[in-house]
Amino acid sequence: MKKQSVIDYNEFVKEDRIHGRVYTDPQIYEEELENIFHRGWVYVGHASEIPTPGDFRLRRMGRQTVIMVRDEDGQVQLLLNRCTHRANAVCQVERGNTNAFRCAYHGWSFGTNGELKGVSYRDRYPASFQKADYNLRKVPRVGIYRGFVFGSLSPVGLSLDDHLGPRVKEQIDLVVDLSPVGELDVTAGVHKYGYRANWKFQIENSMDGYHPNFVHQTFFTNIQHRTGRKLTDLFTSSSPAQTRDFGNGYVMLDFRPYNNAKSSLWRAVNPEVRQKEPYIEAMITRYGTERATELLTTAGTHILVFPNLVLIGVQIRVIQPIKVDETEVFLYPTFLQGVPEEVNVARLRGHESFYGPAGGGATDDLEMFERNQMGLRSQVDPWLLLARGLGQETQDEDGTLVGQVTDEVTQRGIWRQWKKMMTQGTDVPARRRGNGTARQVAQ
């Protein structure tokens, strides 16, 4: 239901800067939940987390809790976790397997497809009472790509396919097709952390190629000391790596130009893995040499699927707003199906070393977010500058905006989509030519 806000978001998001209130204002936060998390496409989970009928995970879309469950027919359902009687939360645990969701309050019982199966002492309901009217409510639209399950709490809008567009799907393919059978297993466990600052700092930071040489210098130094590899070259203003904006808030850091200069089939395969030959052979058999080489040298992606999903390293990262200045983040490292066990063990070790609340890198980012929230208390000048690389972007034929890796192309892409959703602008497929930007980009 469209409700006009009294806040003029055009005053908060300019071409090269944003107003600090977007991170601190509780009213804006509430409107974000309504306009972004309760309306657009939101990532919920991966189908491989619920392989067997009856498997379920309890997740959130904005404020709402949703049960992602595989029903008896093998279909993925997204059910609202709320008894249709008097709103009790029927599911209490984050993960499990069940043949029914039983409400503990008055004993109503729902099947895994949401169907109301049993009503206790039904005789006291009027004759007009139909069980079929009281099935668990469903998330109005479900879209699944390569097992990534998205929901939309709005019944209308672009299909997931159209909204993601071909460029985002290609990036997801680069992740999933590291498996010679084209399947992920999101079954390695989860890292959970919270930080006391706004949720948007996490998504902006995940797509920031300017900060690593400062915030992560200790991690890079340790890597260099242990392996001789110098990662700082990747994140200078002379690096060939790029930022990309595909539209609809889908932005990424593109390391391919940097990696292609150091081409090696081994990049996706940890040098300590002894069984790399069978893995590489399996990849070549499945995908052919050219595509297998591309997959193994690219080794995944580094993309934000706005608003709440980041694919980075070997993980699926989900950002969950709790309050205007509180956020929880969940990291799900992914296993590949059809690979030697060693390959997956190496993925786990690599993930643990940098990411997660005990990791050697990501923790320094969280400290930055909390310091940002603290800095925002000072308001003489409310603006945050996002001018890096502005006016120097190039544009691909399909409309993708491209900048250097330390440019703020990615942040500007996020804020453009944020403003569009907050002003309830029209949905367009990702990668419409020009993406509606009024300004000519430099060639």
Place this chain on the structure above:
Amino acid sequence: MAADILTRCADLLYQEAAYLDERRWSEWLALYTEDAEFWVPAWDEDGTITADHESQLSLIYYPNRAGLEDRVWRIQSGLSPATSPLVRCCHLITNVRLTTVGESHADVSSHWQTHLYLPEKQHAFTYFGFYEHVLQVREETLRIAKKKIILLNDVVESVLDIYHV
């Protein structure tokens, strides 16, 4: 005899805690053998703690001391924003029991709490759980051959490092 071993083991645990609270990192590292395993498992969404560090995610897993050495270097460098300024911490260890005593090793279980205070943010918080130490017992010295830390708090407040647990 058994009481004597228990006292020595408990003393080592208290000594380890003191080194962490006092930020005596090199002395803390020296308590660990070079091939010491250091493990902080993670909780999965089904309410169980991960049991196999090879196939399941951990918060920290090091098969030897090198990972701890890297962390100490990072803390001492002062260049990591997450570890600088350092939080004030106070480790409390109780319920120390010997579960097995061998000729040269002792398995010790205990309960721990770390009370933490960030003065810049005026924020006090606590982590808590269980320890399982395997100690290498020699005539003169005890050293840590393995340490498993079970952290009962599920959602970590931003950062979890060696002095939090």
